Amino acid sequence: DTEVTQTPKHLVMGMTNKKSLKCEQHMGHRAMYWYKQKAKKPPELMFVYSYEKLSINESVPSRFSPECPNSSLLNLHLHALQPEDSALYLCASSQDPDRGYQPQHFGDGTRLSIL
């Protein structure tokens, strides 16, 4: 089992809905990440939080809004999504944002479907 917990595991929403994805880790990691993974494709980085501050936004549309309320939690708020946003959304964490040799630990993901 992974030490990064993501909820919900599956989410179906309409294009006008507002929903949130949640991610939690209790390993004391200070870097947390959101990735998007389309079918048969590699994960693509969306956002990085370093010490609870947003450090990287990979030009993600504003309909995706990340939030890091504390060092253990990471949210991704969704609003007015498009069908092409259907994908597996992965959360990851790593111990020290400044030490790139430390591996990222991944959650199981939330499979999102936009109707």
Add this chain to the structure above:
Amino acid sequence: AQSVSQHNHHVILSEAASLELGCNYSYGGTVNLFWYVQYPGQHLQLLLKYFSGDPLVKGIKGFEAEFIKSKFSFNLRKPSVQWSDTAEYFCAVNADTGFQKLVFGTGTRLLVSP
């Protein structure tokens, strides 16, 4: 911008065959290199990593990888695969331009037949 190439998209092997999956990256500076595995229905797991020292690194489940700086390569190997190695394998790199940005290769789907 850095990029990662995995030339083998699909590999089919019989049990006990040897495995080598290719990974090349395009960045001339300091890099950290990783291989992750994604078993069917499971999360991405770290197989092994390289950041300095001995270029031959050993990971979990009998996997190893060799960093060849002159070839910008980090190939994954296993002498004898098992049916349970059926999974998707991703090479990933981060670079000293921004260690937080992990770039993944396109992945290799390995199918091991019993």
